[in-house]
Amino acid sequence: MAPVRVAVIAASSQVRASLQTLVEASPALEFTGSAADAETLVDCLAGSVPDVVVTDIEPEVSDALKTLFEPGHAPPALVLLSDDPDSESILDALPTDAVAILSHNAMPAEIVVSIEAVAAGLCVLSPDILAKLLAGRKxxxxxxxxxxxxxxxxxxxxxxxxxxxxxxxxxxxxxxxxxxxxxxxxxxxxxxxxxxxxxxxxxxxxxxxxxxxx
CATH class of the missing domain: 1.10.10.10 (Winged helix-like DNA-binding domain superfamily/Winged helix DNA-binding domain)
Structure with a gap:
């Protein structure tokens, strides 16, 4: 099974380095690049589209990825590290169906499992926000x-x-x-x-x- 190609967007160089180390330590994942913003990442990847983007920047980043990668190509799945992972407003801003919303304090194993999950087309949400969604949309x-x-x-x-x-x-x-x-x-x-x-x-x-x- 081919490894999941993962890119990172984070404003902090320390966070980018930490996420890169996490990805590179997993045999199932392949690190493709990182940047402080979506535009720089697209330039860095030179047309190559990762399977998953891990980011600690708020959801608008996914809109940039959607428009900056090749037209007609589905946007990468998204793992979002957020200060407020239970916020319903986050979901409204995400255009991709395959998404994980985690706390900034998520354990490394949680991040790795979430990357694999969204790469397979799944969603990873907190119990609270999942309950709210299912109550209205199930x-x-x-x-x-x-x-x-x-x-x-x-x-x-x-x-x-x-x-x-x-x-x-x-x-x-x-x-x-x-x-x-x-x-x-x-x-x-x-x-x-x-x-x-x-x-x-x-x-x-x-x-x-x-x-x-x-």
Whole structure:
């Protein structure tokens, strides 16, 4: 599996150096460059678009990235280090769907896992802000018996089908060409949407709702 290409935007040279060291220490990640602002980063990368940008600059940075990289190219996924990660206004300013919003005090392991997650198209949000979003936007479906549940994504259905086949996390990761941590994110989402507490229950509920057939 190719490493995730990561660039860094931070006003402080110390923060940039710290994030660079963090990225370079992870075999799953590849550091591509850093800068104090989006415009300088684009010049530094000379047309190369990273998979993920880690930044401690407020969300407007993503708009700059969206316009300055090649036209028609999707903007990189974003890991935002914020003083107020629970602010709903941050989400309104982010044009990309794959995003992680973390505290400036996030642990190195949290940042690495979040980079891998957004590279796989996932979002990483605090429990508080996630609860607010789900309360207003969660799409739900109802079975013939009136039971309500949230629809799974196509990738989640793939993972659920592999669970039904008895595959473990590492085998699922290998077959889907994703990391073990990404598999864990998908499983957590599946369990939450179906209301399952373990793998067996998730499979049973998936069959009941028609997501998989065994």
């Amino acid at each position: 799409p739900r479906h109802t079975t013939a018996s009136g039971e309500s549940f949230e629809a799974l994504t196509l990738r989640e259905i793939e993972v659920l089908a592999m669970l039904a086949d008895g595959l473990g996390n590492k085998e699922i990761a290998r077959q889907l060409d994703i990391s073990d941590n990404t598999v864990k994110f998908h499983l957590s989402s599946i369990f939450g949407k179906l209301g399952a507490t373990n793998r067996t229950e998730a499979v049973m509920l998936g069959m009941r709702h028609g997501f998989i057939m065994v």
